Amino acid sequence: MDQPIGIAVVGAGYWGPNLVRNAQATPALKLRYLCDLDTERARRVLGDYSTVRVCGSLDDVLADPAVDAVAIATPAATHLPVALAALRAGKHVLVEKPLAANYADGLELVREAEERGLTLMLDHTFAYTPAVQHLRHLVRSGEIGTVRYLDSVRINLGLVQPDVDVFWDLAPHDLSIFDAILPDGVRVARVSAHGSDPIGAGRACVGHLTLELSDGVLAHVHVNWLSPTKIRTMIVGGSRRTVVWDDLNAVQRLSVHDRGADLADSDENRRQAIVSYRRGDTVAPALPEREALRGVMAEFAASITEKRAPLTDGSSGLRVLATLEAASASLAAGGEFVAVDRVGPPATP
Amino acid sequence: MDQPIGIAVVGAGYWGPNLVRNAQATPALKLRYLCDLDTERARRVLGDYSTVRVCGSLDDVLADPAVDAVAIATPAATHLPVALAALRAGKHVLVEKPLAANYADGLELVREAEERGLTLMLDHTFAYTPAVQHLRHLVRSGEIGTVRYLDSVRINLGLVQPDVDVFWDLAPHDLSIFDAILPDGVRVARVSAHGSDPIGAGRACVGHLTLELSDGVLAHVHVNWLSPTKIRTMIVGGSRRTVVWDDLNAVQRLSVHDRGADLADSDENRRQAIVSYRRGDTVAPALPEREALRGVMAEFAASITEKRAPLTDGSSGLRVLATLEAASASLAAGGEFVAVDRVGPPATP
Amino acid sequence: MDQPIGIAVVGAGYWGPNLVRNAQATPALKLRYLCDLDTERARRVLGDYSTVRVCGSLDDVLADPAVDAVAIATPAATHLPVALAALRAGKHVLVEKPLAANYADGLELVREAEERGLTLMLDHTFAYTPAVQHLRHLVRSGEIGTVRYLDSVRINLGLVQPDVDVFWDLAPHDLSIFDAILPDGVRVARVSAHGSDPIGAGRACVGHLTLELSDGVLAHVHVNWLSPTKIRTMIVGGSRRTVVWDDLNAVQRLSVHDRGADLADSDENRRQAIVSYRRGDTVAPALPEREALRGVMAEFAASITEKRAPLTDGSSGLRVLATLEAASASLAAGGEFVAVDRVGPPATP
Amino acid sequence: MDQPIGIAVVGAGYWGPNLVRNAQATPALKLRYLCDLDTERARRVLGDYSTVRVCGSLDDVLADPAVDAVAIATPAATHLPVALAALRAGKHVLVEKPLAANYADGLELVREAEERGLTLMLDHTFAYTPAVQHLRHLVRSGEIGTVRYLDSVRINLGLVQPDVDVFWDLAPHDLSIFDAILPDGVRVARVSAHGSDPIGAGRACVGHLTLELSDGVLAHVHVNWLSPTKIRTMIVGGSRRTVVWDDLNAVQRLSVHDRGADLADSDENRRQAIVSYRRGDTVAPALPEREALRGVMAEFAASITEKRAPLTDGSSGLRVLATLEAASASLAAGGEFVAVDRVGPPATP
Known part of the structure; x- marks a missing residue:
């Protein structure tokens, strides 16, 4: 692992703080942003002692070439647009369960990732x-x-x-x-x-x-x-x-x-x-x-580095959906x- | 309670011994018979120190006027003939769950008991x-x-x-x-x-x-x-x-x-x-x-003495069936x- | 086992009923008496369906040659006189824990049993x-x-x-x-x-x-x-x-x-x-x-028949005392x- | 609370990271240093995303007027010198249990704090x-x-x-x-x-x-x-x-x-x-x-601000010692x- 993988967490609600904490604790990852429309909430999640940047704009985050990957913890209904934007910007994606709001949306994400040769991983924490x-x-x-x-x-x-x-x-x-x-x-x-x-x-x-x-x-x-x-x-x-x-x-x-x-x-x-x-x-x-979430982060990083499907890949997300x-x-x-x-x-x- | 109610237990299999033990411990009951086609098994259940009689013939038991009531612990498929015979002999009946092998049989028992003014009680022990x-x-x-x-x-x-x-x-x-x-x-x-x-x-x-x-x-x-x-x-x-x-x-x-x-x-x-x-x-x-079975026996005796429906009467058995x-x-x-x-x-x- | 060992239970209080029940269930034993000064209590323990005899006099029980052994469930303070009388009458003894009210009394019992070649066993049920x-x-x-x-x-x-x-x-x-x-x-x-x-x-x-x-x-x-x-x-x-x-x-x-x-x-x-x-x-x-008490009874019977020390013999009782x-x-x-x-x-x- | 209380954590071993985390989460406190002779270990505790300073010298930490209070999580044998230095530098002290290696040392700390009018609090977390x-x-x-x-x-x-x-x-x-x-x-x-x-x-x-x-x-x-x-x-x-x-x-x-x-x-x-x-x-x-440790931090801050003894003050530490x-x-x-x-x-x- 020469260079850690730059990652942004999207969503500072219920689950986002756990992704932030575990991304920070994973040597193979470098957390660059916590992204949420509510930047005040994102700031509260990071606390007063953090060097991680807060960003209210997903576009800005995706435009940063230092961001290689995105971990999405937004409501399921938004998984399609957020993950699609990330994949189209060439970012690997870790997405909160369920993969999307319905099977058709999930399938679109899986195909997009396949076509682009990007990792699409489900955060099936258990x-x-x-x-x-x-x-x-x-x-x-x-x-x-x-x-x-x-x-x-x-x-x-x-x-x-x-x-x-x-x-x-x-x-x-x-x-x-x-x-x-x-x-x-x-x-x-x-x-x-x-x-x-x-x-x-x-x-x-x-x-x-x-x-x-x-x-x-x-x-x-x-x-x-x-x-x-x-x-x-x-x-x-x-x-x-x-x-x-x-x-x-x-x-x-x-x-x-x-x-x-x-x-x-x-x-x-x-x-x-x-x-x-x-x-x-x-x-x-x-x-x-x-x-467990430490293992999720390690598997996400490893699947990107080793260019292989993660244990909980898009198809597992589709079976669940x-x-x-x-x-x-x-x-x-x-x-x-x-x-x-x-x-x-x-x-x- | 001037005179205890004479009772016979029918069936010396899995549940019968519990009925025997609890009938003996209930002052309002007087256990007169343990009845089973396999008289050897019945004898083993009673042990070497019992004054209770073993009988291999249901007819003989039902013919004894000292028997006022019968507690039935035979397979469900036999509940109809055994309980029907008992009711027709004028005996009150306590029957193992389920009431009968099917709803129609159960209904026949409930009606027989109603017509004769006899107690028909389910041993819903729980x-x-x-x-x-x-x-x-x-x-x-x-x-x-x-x-x-x-x-x-x-x-x-x-x-x-x-x-x-x-x-x-x-x-x-x-x-x-x-x-x-x-x-x-x-x-x-x-x-x-x-x-x-x-x-x-x-x-x-x-x-x-x-x-x-x-x-x-x-x-x-x-x-x-x-x-x-x-x-x-x-x-x-x-x-x-x-x-x-x-x-x-x-x-x-x-x-x-x-x-x-x-x-x-x-x-x-x-x-x-x-x-x-x-x-x-x-x-x-x-x-x-x-x-619990002590309570079953007490309720059986009380419902007979007080000429009232027991807590777990035939209709409860029908609802279950x-x-x-x-x-x-x-x-x-x-x-x-x-x-x-x-x-x-x-x-x- | 040609002939079952005749046994009497002494004491119809808290533990006695358990001895009665388990003695009856042990083929190698034949329960002959339940002995208690309070014969009414003893009768209640046996219930209305038992062929076992009630006796208010320990002497009478010990005088019966059909009694080979005695199981004692009286208060500890009485273990010495009761067990000593039984041993002196040539009976094997099973005694409730503790062996006696003090070490000296216990030692006297152990020695008496040894001298007479009789089994002295502790009901260390656990x-x-x-x-x-x-x-x-x-x-x-x-x-x-x-x-x-x-x-x-x-x-x-x-x-x-x-x-x-x-x-x-x-x-x-x-x-x-x-x-x-x-x-x-x-x-x-x-x-x-x-x-x-x-x-x-x-x-x-x-x-x-x-x-x-x-x-x-x-x-x-x-x-x-x-x-x-x-x-x-x-x-x-x-x-x-x-x-x-x-x-x-x-x-x-x-x-x-x-x-x-x-x-x-x-x-x-x-x-x-x-x-x-x-x-x-x-x-x-x-x-x-x-x-467990079934095992106690079986061991008591076996130690008598095989003329060997029981698992929980007098010396175990002395160590506890x-x-x-x-x-x-x-x-x-x-x-x-x-x-x-x-x-x-x-x-x- | 006009100005948060500046605090330094001393000791980056087993318990120190918990103090660091909870101090950061307490609004009334401002974590300024993590101090440990092993600065590399301290750095690992803070991770790659922290603005908190690492310092290998207790003296330097105590010399900083922005530090109002010190939380000590070093081995018990060092509590006396570390806490004494902190008190003499005019800092309030929160100390890991036990207060000191022996009663005499503990008493010296309690007296020093009393004389100087400083808070001395035990981290009796439970x-x-x-x-x-x-x-x-x-x-x-x-x-x-x-x-x-x-x-x-x-x-x-x-x-x-x-x-x-x-x-x-x-x-x-x-x-x-x-x-x-x-x-x-x-x-x-x-x-x-x-x-x-x-x-x-x-x-x-x-x-x-x-x-x-x-x-x-x-x-x-x-x-x-x-x-x-x-x-x-x-x-x-x-x-x-x-x-x-x-x-x-x-x-x-x-x-x-x-x-x-x-x-x-x-x-x-x-x-x-x-x-x-x-x-x-x-x-x-x-x-x-x-x-619980969140409550410890809040009580430490409150006792300093309100100039009152904390719930788990030095005398509770002495009773334990x-x-x-x-x-x-x-x-x-x-x-x-x-x-x-x-x-x-x-x-x-």
């Missing part, structure tokens, strides 16, 4: 946590066998968003985690969504997603803004082991259980469903303590299953 | 736990406001049943608990069920039920035989308080949270969905330690919503 | 739990290396006993567990005890024991009747692994941690205390679900260390 | 957590009644310090928390300390402190560097309520239990120790999420109780 990286290893190495089912719960008393429902706000996390750990990413065949809005907010505040993956595996996601209690649990059921990830249990986030049920192996038994049970030990792997759009269509259709390829072409491996 | 009784009080007294949503998770490494799927095995618990706590019982308008059978058992082993109640409230139930980790959590979201019941947390089963989101009250704000949040204290009410049947229909129809009145008349208050 | 048996295996097999320290916490809102302080009420559990798991039993060199009586009960309600074992290892026990929260945790620190036993965590009672600190191995470093750390995985071994007596002496002396051989001869291996 | 501030309120307002006992456990796999034992490393936290919550601060009459060094580190790695407070209350502190599992629990037993603080339970740090035992109130009963029990509800108060010294004396004397006034005069109210 994919860079030690827990997900270990889970990815457990799934992809075959240690847990084949995946049998997935179940994710992400509920707490959350902020009711003014522009998106609970699916678009929270489920991108679950979907991008599925995408990170499954061998071919999250290949969803069809989606059923049930939601409710018991406080009259004008959008679903409680939601249940049932995903049928292309290999027939069923995955379920429960997202909820109204729960007084916070739960962040994912179960990855495998044929050899089942992993339970409890993200709030700081001392034992992952538990790899040698417990499960299997069909006894004789044909004649199949009719009778003779089931055998394993009730073995549980292993809690030691995980490093590491801030296509699933969310199908979920919205299902919700509108009263919960019936909607095929993902109705909204976007099936993602290519 | 309804008699201190936690549910307190929850019932919190909901029915209005302390938590109006119910906004219900969410129940009942998962562990369970026995894959040879005759029923995971919905019929586990969801009766959740449905009967809803029935016990909601002011008019669980009035389900329509049901959507998603299930999967990832081990090839021939029936759903993982299941998700979405219930739309007659007042529009959405309830969700997750049942799972394949989870290595055991979870028994129910959330009852209310407009004033939300209760989280964690049945595995012996020292704090119920937590009543003064936490939640509400829509701000002005009409002009409604468009903007201005939301206010409460983040108050949590109260964990002191609950007595008491075996109708919901389960609609769930099976939804499952067969690929998850589409099925109206409960397609399978049974809407239960009357 | 020693027969799956958790302690696995812990015993982990320690004795060398899997955790050499023991470095022991720490036990046993606190909750407990019944303030009228006759003994919190050390004599609760610490026998911790001491007998240490005794079961350590290769040579719990060999205590000296003891320091601190206690307080903040409610004015006339005896220590909160207590801390520091034990210096004969090999220099320090063990600490915290017992407390006044804690609103219940904690039952033991840490067995070893040179290779450290085990944490949380008895209230039903799904993960034992956690075997490959985590710890070690001195780096060079002499010159010793002065500098260069320490290396292991931060490896945690393994939660699968444990069977089994009632000697430690408790030294603790009382320390408490009286303001917490100074008291050598255990001041109260009893050091137990022989 | 005292500024929302949990301790609420606990302080509960104790001082009388809501929990009179304090009956204190119990604190602070164990995990910690860094074996090269210069101090586990008592001096960890117990200052517990003692300063006691000091913050008790109405008159932690008035310790005498101390008994037991420690062990099972890895041969040359200093106690496992420690137990028994404190007898001046009003007779017993407090116990368990500190341990070798535990594979992390526990941070404090019990404050009161005559009306008992509070359990579990600092690792982020969703319910404080539990206020209406559970306890009381002596029944008649004189004749006193002999019999008739005890009554309360088994009421538990309340978990809502606590704000707030970084005197207790630690008595603990060391007790440890050297084999655990016997050592009066605190043997090492320092009893702190004055």
Whole structure:
């Protein structure tokens, strides 16, 4: 790394300060701007002791040749124009989830980046946590066998968003985690969504997603803004082991259980469903303590330098978007299953 | 209570021994028989020190005038003939959940009991736990406001049943608990069920039920035989308080949270969905330690003596059955919503 | 086992019913009597359906040749006369902890049993739990290396006993567990005890024991009747692994941690205390679900039949008693260390 | 606040970066220097984007009139010379716990600050957590009644310090928390300390402190560097309520239990120790999420501006030091109780 990559953060709202902090802590990056229409807010984010420049104009930032890359933390509805402008100015782009407000917009960004040979990376932060990286290893190495089912719960008393429902706000996390750990990413065949809005907010505040993956595996996601209690649990059921990830249990986030049920192996038994049970030990792997966003920044820099696709590239963003759009269509259709390829072409491996 | 009520337990399998033990501990009951075709098994259940008689013939038991009541813990498929025989012999009946193998059979039992003026009670054991009784009080007294949503998770490494799927095995618990706590019982308008059978058992082993109640409230139930980790959590979201019941947390089963989101009250704000949040204290009410089945037995005896409907009467059993049947229909129809009145008349208050 | 061993339970108070239930469930035993001065209480314990005889006279029970053994669950102060009478009548004895009210009495019982060739066994129930048996295996097999320290916490809102302080009420559990798991039993060199009586009960309600074992290892026990929260945790620190036993965590009672600190191995470093750390995985071994008292009964029967010392024999009871007596002496002396051989001869291996 | 208070942080090791970050975030302070002999380390702490100056010379920092105050995060052994130099240069001082390496040194600092009318404040960070501030309120307002006992456990796999034992490393936290919550601060009459060094580190790695407070209350502190599992629990037993603080339970740090035992109130009963029990509800108060060190900085600034003693003033530091010294004396004397006034005069109210 001869020369650090010049980067600008766009958006000084909820997530921007985290990008600022982690960009500064990444040796391969040189933070040049924090850009926000509200320059006062940007100044407050940087504080009184920073040498980083504040800029209220995206154009000015993109015009600076010292800026090689842009990290975007603006509302999803603005991702298309902001990211497009950045790509057209020849900048690499790291974009907050979801990639864009809809699949068509996301696709436009992916194509623009491809044509220009620029990195387009999703800030799927969870994919860079030690827990997900270990889970990815457990799934992809075959240690847990084949995946049998997935179940994710992400509920707490959350902020009711003014522009998106609970699916678009929270489920991108679950979907991008599925995408990170499954061998071919999250290949969803069809989606059923049930939601409710018991406080009259004008959008679903409680939601249940049932995903049928292309290999027939069923995955379920429960997202909820109204729960007084916070739960962040994912179960990855495998044929050899089942992993339970409890993200709030700081001392034992992952538990790899040698417990499960299997069909006894004789044909004649199949009719009778003779089931055998394993009730073995549980292993809690030691995980490093590491801030995920540090890993996001390092991967962004490395993918630019090495001219390769990042772990969470545009196509992972598209798979998430296509699933969310199908979920919205299902919700509108009263919960019936909607095929993902109705909204976007099936993602290519 | 001049004379204790003579009772016979039918079925010495998984649940029968619990009925035997609790019937013996209930002063208002006099246990006269343990009845099972497999008399050897019945003898083992009673042990070497019991004065209770073993009997292999239901007819003989029903012919004994000292038997006033029968508690049935046989497979669901046999509930109709066994309970019908008992009722026709003039015996009061306590029956294991579910009431019968289908709604029509259940209805026949309810009508038979009504015509004969006999008690027909469901052993919805959970309804008699201190936690549910307190929850019932919190909901029915209005302390938590109006119910906004219900969410129940009942998962562990369970026995894959040879005759029923995971919905019929586990969801009766959740449905009967809803029935016990909601002011008019669980009035389900329509049901959507998603299930999967990832081990090839021939029936759903993982299941998700979405219930739309007659007042529009959405309830969700997750049942799972394949989870290595055991979870028994129910959330009852209310407009004033939300209760989280964690049945595995012996020292704090119920937590009543003064936490939640509400829509701000002005009409002009409604468009903007201005939301206010409460983040108050949590109260964990002191609950007595008491075996639920003891309460079942006491209620059975009291309802007989006082000639009144028991808390968990036949109609509660019918509401549960109708919901389960609609769930099976939804499952067969690929998850589409099925109206409960397609399978049974809407239960009357 | 040609003929089951005839047994009588003496004492129908708090613990007696458990002995009755488990004796009945043990095929090698034949329960003949429940003996209590308060025959009405004994009858209530047996219930209305039992063939077991109630007897108010210990002499009558001991005179019955069908009684081969006696299980004693009377107050500690009565252990000497009751057990002595039983032994002198030629009966094997299982006695509730502690063995006797003081070391001298306990020694008399041990000698009487030895002279007569009879089994004298302590009901150190915890020693027969799956958790302690696995812990015993982990320690004795060398899997955790050499023991470095022991720490036990046993606190909750407990019944303030009228006759003994919190050390004599609760610490026998911790001491007998240490005794079961350590290769040579719990060999205590000296003891320091601190206690307080903040409610004015006339005896220590909160207590801390520091034990210096004969090999220099320090063990600490915290017992407390006044804690609103219940904690039952033991840490067995070893040179290779450290085990944490949380008895209230039903799904993960034992956690075997490959985590710890070690001195780096060079002499010159010793002065500098260069320490290396292991931060490896945690393994939660699968444990069977089994009632401990069933194991107590089986061991009692087996030790009689096989004419061998039981796992928790009289000498284990003496080691516990000697430690408790030294603790009382320390408490009286303001917490100074008291050598255990001041109260009893050091137990022989 | 016309002009922010100019401050320098001294020490860029483990804790210094936290002081730097929080000083920068405090409007009433203006961070002017980070001072460390190792200027390269200081530069790394500030990062590449800071306008704060690095300085390798304490003298130069103290000579700058723009520096009004100094926050010291150097090893305890250097607190005396560093803080003394700062005070003599007329600077207010915030010093890392413990105040100094021994009581005499600490006293010298307190007197120097008093003579010069300067603020000398201890960074007892825990005292500024929302949990301790609420606990302080509960104790001082009388809501929990009179304090009956204190119990604190602070164990995990910690860094074996090269210069101090586990008592001096960890117990200052517990003692300063006691000091913050008790109405008159932690008035310790005498101390008994037991420690062990099972890895041969040359200093106690496992420690137990028994404190007898001046009003007779017993407090116990368990500190341990070798535990594979992390526990941070404090019990404050009161005559009306008992509070359990579990600092690792982020969703319910404080539990206020209406559970306890009381002596029944008649004189004749006193002999019999008739005890009554309360088994009421538990309340978990809502606590704000707030970084404690932010509160430390705000209090430091406010105490300077308002020319008043800070919450954690020099005398609180002396009370902690005197207790630690008595603990060391007790440890050297084999655990016997050592009066605190043997090492320092009893702190004055």
